Amino acid sequence: MMIMLTFDDAVTSSNYVYFQTIMDQQFRNPNGCPMKMTFFVCDDGGRNDYKLTRKLFRKGHEIASHSMSHRFPKSWWSQASVREYKEEFVGQRRKLSQLAGVPWENVRGLRVPFLSINGDSVMEMAKENHFTYDSSCVNRLLVDSTQHALWPYTLDFVPSGDVCDQPGRPTRSYPGIWEVPLTQYPCGDGEVGYMLDECQGHIGKGHATDVVSFFWRQFAHHYRTRAPMGIFTHATFFQNERRALRGLLEFLRGVALLDDVWLVSVGQVVDWMKQPTPTTSLHSFKPWKC
Ligand SMILES: [Zn+2]
Numbered sequence: 001m002m003i004m005l006t007f008d009d010a011v012t013s014s015n016y017v018y019f020q021t022i023m024d025q026q027f028r029n030p031n032g033c034p035m036k037m038t039f040f041v042c043d044d045g046g047r048n049d050y051k052l053t054r055k056l057f058r059k060g061h062e063i064a065s066h067s068m069s070h071r072f073p074k075s076w077w078s079q080a081s082v083r084e085y086k087e088e089f090v091g092q093r094r095k096l097s098q099l100a101g102v103p104w105e106n107v108r109g110l111r112v113p114f115l116s117i118n119g120d121s122v123m124e125m126a127k128e129n130h131f132t133y134d135s136s137c138v139n140r141l142l143v144d145s146t147q148h149a150l151w152p153y154t155l156d157f158v159p160s161g162d163v164c165d166q167p168g169r170p171t172r173s174y175p176g177i178w179e180v181p182l183t184q185y186p187c188g189d190g191e192v193g194y195m196l197d198e199c200q201g202h203i204g205k206g207h208a209t210d211v212v213s214f215f216w217r218q219f220a221h222h223y224r225t226r227a228p229m230g231i232f233t234h235a236t237f238f239q240n241e242r243r244a245l246r247g248l249l250e251f252l253r254g255v256a257l258l259d260d261v262w263l264v265s266v267g268q269v270v271d272w273m274k275q276p277t278p279t280t281s282l283h284s285f286k287p288w289k290c
Helices: 013-025 049-059 084-099 119-128 207-225 238-240 243-254 266-274 279-284
Strands: 004-007 038-041 064-065 138-142 183-188 191-193 230-232
Touching: 004 013, 004 266, 013 049, 013 191, 013 238, 013 243, 038 049, 049 064, 049 084, 064 084, 084 119, 183 207, 183 230, 207 230, 207 243, 238 243
Parallel strands: 004 038, 004 230, 038 064, 138 183
Antiparallel strands: 183 191
8 A cells, every 4th residue: 555645835944854854764665665755845935945855856755846936815726827827836847946956857746735726727737748647636535434545546537526526626638647636634523634734733632642543544444445545744734733743653663564555755656556566566666666
């Protein structure tokens, strides 16, 4: 089973501390390669530290585009045109390549700020500019429910409201583009969230163990069908909820011991989707080599 850990927004020296803490654990995959994370990076008015972004890339992590401006209001994104999306996402890809040394073709993914999509504009822009995947669609499935977790899917078909539950979901097909959807976490107290930090104040209330069991519950849900499990968050979550980082590390330590669990980037999940490979052959699966 694949597990994705992703962080959104500008990379700064204060949130790099958390990334470093995770990297210091030296989690390894069954083929001996280090765990890979995905960073959806925005410039955010120059707040992004491109030196640190370069460091993350050099350590093997995936760098994806999360727009230039990350502007408000949220509704701007749900009405943006193909041209505006291009300025935002291709513009950020250019910055990442010029200032952080991430080759253009390595910025394969994108996530729209606030997950507030104008689906047809996003996907048209993604297709025209050779992005491989988007990860902005949400769905109403709930981890812990009796329904199976959702797998990534192609936009070779028009997505239904079941798999992309947003008013701005794409209304046409975009062959070749993949969607890696966000499923709802049950945060406890009846609250739900697509990003881990939406659970702030609900998980980790007691002590680190609560967080650990929260992650294991999600793991068990995804393990039933082996659908990839997403841990999508912002580093600021750990500033506000320190026990959550301890809990996450403990969970990752546990899964890193399993020989059929892989801690991979979103791009690597899409690579597997394009070329489904049985567990027994994964040691020699090229996109997951280091
Ligand atoms: Zn963001």
